[in-house]
Amino acid sequence: xxxxxxxxxxxxxxxxxxxxxxxxxxxxxxxxxxxxxxxxxxxxxxxxxxxxxxxxxxxxxxxxxxxxxxxxxxxxxxxxxxxxxxxxxxxxxxxxxxxxxxxxxxxxxxxxxxxxxxxxxxxxxxxxxxxxxxxxxxxxxxxxxxxxxxxxxxxxxxxxxxxxxxxxxxxxxxxxxxxxxxxxxxxxxxxxxxxxxxxxxxxxxxxxxxxxxxxxxxxxxxxxxxxxxxxxxxxxxxxxxxxxxxxxxxxxxxxxxxxxxxxxxxxxxxxxxxxxxxxxxxxxxxxxxxxxxxxxxxxxxxxxxxxxxxxxxxxxxxxxxxxxxxxxxxxxxxxxxxxxxxxxxxxxxxxxxxxxxxxxxxxxxxxxxxxxxxxxxxxxxxxxxxxxxxxxxxxxxxxxxxxxxxx
Amino acid sequence: xxxxxxxxxxxxxxxxxxxxxxxxxxxxxxxxxxxxxxxxxxxxxxxxxxxxxxxxxxxxxxxxxxxxxxxxxxxxxxxxxxxxxxxxxxxxxxxxxxxxxxxxxxxxxxxxxxxxxxxxxxxxxxxxxxxxxxxxxxxxxxxxxxxxxxxxxxxxxxxxxxxxxxxxxxxxxxxxxxxxxxxxxxxxxxxxxxxxxxxxxxxxxxxxxxxxxxxxxxxxxxxxxxxxxxxxxxxxxxxxxxx
Ligand SMILES: Nc1ncnc2c1ncn2[C@@H]1O[C@H](COP(=O)(O)OP(=O)(O)O)[C@@H](O)[C@H]1O
Ligand SMILES: [Mg+2]
Numbered sequence: 001x002x003x004x005x006x007x008x009x010x011x012x013x014x015x016x017x018x019x020x021x022x023x024x025x026x027x028x029x030x031x032x033x034x035x036x037x038x039x040x041x042x043x044x045x046x047x048x049x050x051x052x053x054x055x056x057x058x059x060x061x062x063x064x065x066x067x068x069x070x071x072x073x074x075x076x077x078x079x080x081x082x083x084x085x086x087x088x089x090x091x092x093x094x095x096x097x098x099x100x101x102x103x104x105x106x107x108x109x110x111x112x113x114x115x116x117x118x119x120x121x122x123x124x125x126x127x128x129x130x131x132x133x134x135x136x137x138x139x140x141x142x143x144x145x146x147x148x149x150x151x152x153x154x155x156x157x158x159x160x161x162x163x164x165x166x167x168x169x170x171x172x173x174x175x176x177x178x179x180x181x182x183x184x185x186x187x188x189x190x191x192x193x194x195x196x197x198x199x200x201x202x203x204x205x206x207x208x209x210x211x212x213x214x215x216x217x218x219x220x221x222x223x224x225x226x227x228x229x230x231x232x233x234x235x236x237x238x239x240x241x242x243x244x245x246x247x248x249x250x251x252x253x254x255x256x257x258x259x260x261x262x263x264x265x266x267x268x269x270x271x272x273x274x275x276x277x278x279x280x281x282x283x284x285x286x287x288x289x290x291x292x293x294x295x296x297x298x299x300x301x302x303x304x305x306x307x308x309x310x311x312x313x314x315x316x317x318x319x320x321x322x323x324x325x326x327x328x329x330x331x332x333x334x335x336x337x338x339x340x341x342x343x344x345x346x347x348x349x350x351x352x353x354x355x356x357x358x359x360x361x362x363x364x365x366x367x368x369x370x371x372x373x374x375x376x377x378x379x380x381x382x383x384x385x386x387x388x389x390x391x392x393x394x395x396x397x398x399x400x401x402x403x404x405x406x407x
Numbered sequence: 408x409x410x411x412x413x414x415x416x417x418x419x420x421x422x423x424x425x426x427x428x429x430x431x432x433x434x435x436x437x438x439x440x441x442x443x444x445x446x447x448x449x450x451x452x453x454x455x456x457x458x459x460x461x462x463x464x465x466x467x468x469x470x471x472x473x474x475x476x477x478x479x480x481x482x483x484x485x486x487x488x489x490x491x492x493x494x495x496x497x498x499x500x501x502x503x504x505x506x507x508x509x510x511x512x513x514x515x516x517x518x519x520x521x522x523x524x525x526x527x528x529x530x531x532x533x534x535x536x537x538x539x540x541x542x543x544x545x546x547x548x549x550x551x552x553x554x555x556x557x558x559x560x561x562x563x564x565x566x567x568x569x570x571x572x573x574x575x576x577x578x579x580x581x582x583x584x585x586x587x588x589x590x591x592x593x594x595x596x597x598x599x600x601x602x603x604x605x606x607x608x609x610x611x612x613x614x615x616x617x618x619x620x621x622x623x624x625x626x627x628x629x630x631x632x633x634x635x636x637x638x639x640x641x642x643x644x645x646x647x648x649x650x
């Protein structure tokens with residue numbers, strides 16, 4: 001124990017003596033350890049965060065998106081009112097038996113005001129089934145009625161974030177808010193759902209009947225909508241996807257094999273894609289880590305070999321006064337590990353910064369977990385030890401008399 | 408001579424130097440008693456350092472037997488030899504051989520590190536050893552901040568901190584001026600007198616050799632003469648006379 005501490009002390013002294021050289025070599029270890037730490041953090045995020053958030057979209061939701069087709073340049077990009085219509089949604093509800101509920105969806109981000117505050121939020125036009133399909137709970141007030149939907153009533157439901165911004169602690173129900181120049185009465189509040197897997201705040205929204213939305217917020221000719229969402233009972237998702245694709249192809253006159261102007265995707269499909277993306281990212285990062293650690297390790301080995309050569313006389317002196325081969329080996333192994341650890345600590349700092357930036361960019365609650373830190377530190381130490389074996393063995397195998405003769 | 412601390416019998420050392428075989432030591436027989444101080448003199452290349460390296464367990468004889476403190480160390484393993492060097496031998500080299508960028512105190516501590524002595528005890532013993540060589544006030548200085556004489560005194564402190572019975576000094580004054588040489592030698596003489604250490608000292612200076620109790624002359628790898636010194640010089644006195 002005593003001699004281990006001594007070896008570590010020697011190691012740190014050797015490092016501080018050639019800080020620049022050590023830092024340069026540590027760069028490889030740094031990048032490698034940062035990659036490893038991020039992979040560990042991502043893995044946790046993948047299992048804990050993404051899974052639960054995809055659930056938060058509502059269970060078993062199937063989405064139909066607009067899709068811009070390359071050959072028809074006139075069509076706008078997805079989400080700008082392409083080909084999907086309210087009629088499509090009604091047809092799905094009518095003709096696809098494996099679907100239980102269907103809703104349309106359009107949104108626009110805009111300034112909304114109450115008599116106290118104003119805020120920028122997402123204004124959503126949907127139909128009465130929206131809350132069921134997406135798994136929102138109405139925890140105060142009520143949903144709108146079919147007649148309110150038909151008459152394009154100026155009513156809306158509000159999420160907690162938007163409510164907080166507009167009404168602070170007041171009960172929003174019965175309050176009036178303005179979207180553009182039109183007043184809307186808040187008739188219901190939505191229980192908080194938190195962030196979506198895409199990083200958007202699912203509580204920062206105002207939801208109104210699609211008719212009201214189209215009439216006064218964002219007119220769309222032909223009753224176009226941005227998205228159709230359907231819920232399917234567990235087990236029937238794939239049938240629902242297939243049937244919806246068939247029906248939509250028929251309604252949109254898509255020939256067999258031709259590119260469709262829509263895209264049907266189930267929640268399971270999202271989950272799979274998310275997992276795929278994360279897997280690719282992990283494999284990529286691990287490859288980077290492997291290469292960087294190898295480069296860093298070779299750097300450590302290089303430093304240590306130079307160090308052994310430069311310090312032959314020191315080794316000779318130590319041997320003359322009683323150091324055994326194992327003492328010399330321990331000293332150089334500890335130095336190699338310490339150099340690598342130095343790089344590892346810097347790498348963890350980088351990983352901390354990167355996960356912070358990634359969290360902000362993706363809206364994930366990504367953190368450098370304790371596991372990631374421990375794995376990173378262990379990775380660097382093991383790399384140092386592995387690549388230190390040869391130089392340490394060389395130092396330990398010197399004959400005292402040969403080492404002492406070295407000038 | 409059963410009470411010898413050092414005992415060489417029939418020791419040979421050959422070096423392979425290119426196509427030639429150099430006989431650096433030829434049939435050396437030598438007994439050194441505890442508390443003796445032996446000066447080894449001889450021309451350059453006569454084999455003095457080779458002999459010292461064998462005595463110090465830094466090198467092995469090609470033939471013959473070396474017993475140190477009654478133990479045959481000729482065939483012992485590398486680890487055993489390391490232990491012997493640590494426990495029984497103190498070295499003082501011509502070039503001081505202190506670790507650079509390492510304080511005097513830490514240099515003196517070093518043999519104790521490999522003995523597994525606790526840090527606090529090491530500090531105490533090293534400080535006491537530096538005190539003995541008169542360098543207590545330089546404990547924190549690195550070798551580069553010390554004069555040649557001071558560096559050699561640090562090296563002597565390092566050799567005596569382990570209380571080893573044998574002190575081997577290969578031309579310890581070779582890099583020092585005559586005044587400093589005498590000061591270092593006076594220190595060695597005190598150690599021999601006070602602590603009963605056996606001192607083996609290589610020198611090419613007549614005056615230095617005459618400070619030892621026995622003088623050994625080596626020539627072409629053989630011990631040519633081995634006789635007691637009838638009139639042992641006192642290095643401290645000589646130094647005082649120089650003013
Ligand atoms: N490592 C070595 N390889 C080959 N020859 C050596 C080696 N060391 C010493 N010698 C030779 O052995 C002889 C004795 O050398 P050495 O013991 O160093 O003499 P001294 O110390 O008396 O000057 C010399 O001829 C020298 O050239
Ligand atoms: Mg010599």
